[in-house]
Amino acid sequence: MTKDSFIKYLNGNCTEKEFAQFLTWIKEESLTTSGKRLVKEVWDEFEPEARLVERSKYNRILDKIHHQININQHSNQPVIRRFPDRTRIMSVITRVAAILLLPVLSLLIYTIHSERNQYGENSNDLEVQAPAGFRMNIELGDGTQVWLNNGSKLRYPYRFAGKTRKVFLTGEAYFKVAQDKKVPFIVETNNMDVIATGTTFNVSAYPGEDIVETTLVEGKVILYDKARNREIKDLSPSECLKFHSEKNKYTLESGEIIEKYIGWKDGLLVFKNDSIADIARKLEQWYGVDVKIKDDNVKEFTYTATFYDETLSQVLELMSLPSPVSYKLTPLKKLADGTFSRQNVIIALKK
Numbered sequence: 436m437t438k439d440s441f442i443k444y445l446n447g448n449c450t451e452k453e454f455a456q457f458l459t460w461i462k463e464e465s466l467t468t469s470g471k472r473l474v475k476e477v478w479d480e481f482e483p484e485a486r487l488v489e490r491s492k493y494n495r496i497l498d499k500i501h502h503q504i505n506i507n508q509h510s511n512q513p514v515i516r517r518f519p520d521r522t523r524i525m526s527v528i529t530r531v532a533a534i535l536l537l538p539v540l541s542l543l544i545y546t547i548h549s550e551r552n553q554y555g556e557n558s559n560d561l562e563v564q565a566p567a568g569f570r571m572n573i574e575l576g577d578g579t580q581v582w583l584n585n586g587s588k589l590r591y592p593y594r595f596a597g598k599t600r601k602v603f604l605t606g607e608a609y610f611k612v613a614q615d616k617k618v619p620f621i622v623e624t625n626n627m628d629v630i631a632t633g634t635t636f637n638v639s640a641y642p643g644e645d646i647v648e649t650t651l652v653e654g655k656v657i658l659y660d661k662a663r664n665r666e667i668k669d670l671s672p673s674e675c676l677k678f679h680s681e682k683n684k685y686t687l688e689s690g691e692i693i694e695k696y697i698g699w700k701d702g703l704l705v706f707k708n709d710s711i712a713d714i715a716r717k718l719e720q721w722y723g724v725d726v727k728i729k730d731d732n733v734k735e736f737t738y739t740a741t742f743y744d745e746t747l748s749q750v751l752e753l754m755s756l757p758s759p760v761s762y763k764l765t766p767l768k769k770l771a772d773g774t775f776s777r778q779n780v781i782i783a784l785k786k
Contacts, residue, residue: 436460436470441477562590565606567723570700575602578613579620582700586723607639607720609700612654626680627667628659636670637697641720645682650675650696694741704742704750711736711760711782718780722747729783733760751780761785 440453464470565571565583572582576594583589587606595601600620612620614633622629624640627647634654640647649658651670658667658676660683667685670676675688675696698705704721706714712734715726724747728734736758742750751762765779 436464436473438473438476441473560590560592562588564588570702575600575613577615577620580611582609584608584699585721604638604640606641607637607699609635609637609697611635623661626661627678628661630657630659631655637700639696644716645679647678647680648675648696649678650693652693652697698741702744704745706738706740708737708739710734711738714738714754715780715782718747718750722778724778724780726780726782729781733782733784736760747778747780755785759785 436457440457443453460470563571563573563583565585565587567586569585570582572580573589574580575591577600579600581589581602584607587604587608589602589604589608591602595618598618600615600618601623602621603623605624608622610620610622610631612631612633612635616632618632620631620633622631622638624638624647625642626640626645627649629636629638629649631654634656635652636654636656637650637652638648649656649670651672651674653672655669655671657669658678659665660667660678660680662680663683667678668676668687671689673689673691673693675692676685677688678685692707694703695705695707699721704717706717709717711728715728718724719726738754738758740753742753745753748764751764755761761783763781763783765781767775767778769775
């Protein structure tokens with residue numbers, strides 16, 4: 436692998452054969468000393484120019500790029516799926532913007548080399564993760580469409596084989612399952628499995644949280660308690676089940692709730708009579724921050740609102756206007772390794 440070939444990939448100009456060679460390099464050489472040196476050389480070449488471009492511009496372009504990336508399993512290796520407007524989209528990605536594809540490279544390397552968890556011991560498994568602050572759309576080998584919320588991970592095989600189609604989810608994802616009544620599609624989480632044949636649904640199973648949420652848009656799913664080896668319930672469209680694994684109980688919502696639970700796929704942050712405690716949890720997931728509620732009385736307030744791609748500051752400001760609630764954002768702190776700490780949000784009563 437040469438630097439010129441690497442840059443050709445970043446600019447989206449490589450052929451199918453060259454892309455296959457690139458994937459082979461990722462598998463066999465990317466983590467070697469020479470491989471790491473090559474990545475650093477490419478970064479050093481682009482990074483000075485990248486600093487001159489506003490972060491907001493990068494984010495918009497990167498969001499488009501992530502939505503163009505699909506893992507196609509009709510071969511033994513993932514390939515970038517080509518859309519009808521690919522030429523138009525790639526034409527606006529200049530040499531400077533090519534640096535934005537480096538997270539994509541990191542994603543591919545992470546996919547090949549990441550440690551296997553309790554589900555994925557098979558070396559043929561893939562794991563993809565939506566970068567923080569971005570949503571990602573992928574297509575599985577059976578034609579199933581999956582949207583990953585920011586920071587969420589999905590582990591799945593190159594090809595589905597056997598009597599089931601199993602994937603493992605950490606975080607949140609929206610599934611539009613390709614129909615196959617003979618081979619059920621199973622979404623595994625740490626506490627619960629969602630079983631479907633061909634249907635559309637959303638699953639939220641973030642690490643460190645006891646609650647797993649499943650919202651059915653159309654079709655039918657069966658929810659299964661893994662720890663107790665029993666069926667919990669089968670859902671009907673427009674129902675959301677919240678399973679509390681430690682308490683071994685669930686709550687069920689129905690009616691006009693779909694937008695609230697799947698709006699994130701289209702950039703919508705939706706609250707419907709939600710408490711501050713629930714909103715705090717959603718803000719932590721959505722923006723990657725830590726929210727602290729200073730006054731217990733604040734937890735009693737509820738909100739109904741819809742936000743579309745607003746910043747954290749904008750959401751908090753709009754929430755504080757009609758209520759006696761105030762907020763404070765702490766500045767980011769740079770750590771010794773060059774990264775930044777998570778931002779803290781403090782919510783309290785107005786004085």
